[in-house]
Amino acid sequence: MKMLLSGTWQGSSNGREEEVRSPFDNHVIDVVPVATVQDAQAALDRAEIGAKIQRNLPGHVRSDILLRAAALADERAEDIARTISAETGKPISEARGEAGRAGSIIRLAAYEGTQLYGDTLPLDANPGTGFEKIGFTLRQPCGIVVAITPFNYPALLVLHKIAPALAAGNSVVLKPARSTPLTALKLAECFVDAGLAPEALSVVTGRGGDLGDVLVSDPRVRKVSFTGSTATGTRIASIAGVKKLSLELGASCPVIILPDADIELAAAAVAAGGFINAGQVCISVQRVLVDRKIEADFLDALVPKVQAIEVGDPAKDSTRLGSLISAAEAERVEGSIAAARDGGARVLTGGERAGAVLQPSVVAGVDPSSPFSREELFGPAVAVSAAADLESALALANDNPYGLGAGIFTSDIAGAVRAMRQLDAGNVHINWTPLWRADLMPYGGLKGSGIGKEGIRSAVHEMTEEKTVVLHGRPW
């Protein structure tokens, strides 16, 4: 595939290309251009024009374009799903679920982009102002939005940026992950075919390390929307300059299980929430903090469920766990499990690796202060640690540099209320794990997990700016 530069599909200015390979069996799926810094600058030049065009389109016109793009995403869902599965190695069943949400995310954005309401200001409440002035607020698009996305949800995370940005009247330059550019290009094609102004969207493929600084630090860019690791997010924050930033970063999400919990429900939810997408989800269950009194019962319920996960070829309908994004990543996670074992934890199941495929693992007796618990794992394993009571489980849950999602299983409303008040996480789930998301809900992390909120309404809000307008009449 070519990259999208302002309506035209083209190669990079120096002709360089690179292969996109399946992490599962290493076959070449396609070849994409490796954009140069000059290509990124050209995309920004065109986006400057695109921002002016988009800003002057009425909301209903922008909405109509997005609704056509949504219909195209629905029509092309199976092709998009196959592309997602091939380039990420995630099972086709999961990829179909992801691709199936594309149309509805775009439709949600089409609606929210027409809802740019403002406030009337009661200026007469200001001493000396009187009734002769009228004040109100207006929302307007930011201008150019730079969107940078990771590999793990190449459709959802791209759409959670470009759909609200375009719906709100911005132009966008997207830099998708180097390992998963094909899904992004196919989604962009839906917007192009729907009649979006050519200058309104560019997708530059290539290395984030080479293109990132140019895209992020350009003063013409008013908003950077980034999802990825905390390390990359920290760099972006340090060089962005004066502009709006949304950073959706890493995590190590806890789940608390109290003695009055439904243990079967908790075990089933952890067996899903720790292993979907091979655990490569920012809201994946990483730390299970289970009350000591029920630890053995919980592990008895959890381990067979994890052992029953069918591992293998992502293209097979029955596969539930495919490969990680690369053999190197699988090796890293394998090494973390081995280090936990060397540190005294018990590997109850899994952890064996073949290439990029890692058997799902449950590791018990994990020291909550060990790297296996504290650092983001981003792989198919959960760390189970015992807690004395709710008080200490909450303290352990919060004793972490991240704060994206958290869950608690309990049948006691008082414990649930205390947890929702005291857990330091952007999303808190009662009787489910953090691995749950509706596209309309505000979504984003506290602490090292980032700043700002996604979720379509929140994203439209963050991709627009508020102006205060005052009409000066005369006293009568």
Ligand code: NAP
């Ligand atoms: P990553 O290495 O940080 O890469 C993310 C994106 O940033 C890629 O497009 C990458 O390009 C680009 N990039 C790399 N260096 C850059 C630089 N110097 N300037 C600007 N962009 C740069 O993250 P990843 O490994 O793809 O994704 C996994 C991480 O994402 C995990 O930490 C996970 O928790 C996080 N994540 C967070 C959320 C959330 O909502 N909080 C959701 C999903 C994932 P290249 O691919 O070309 O290097």
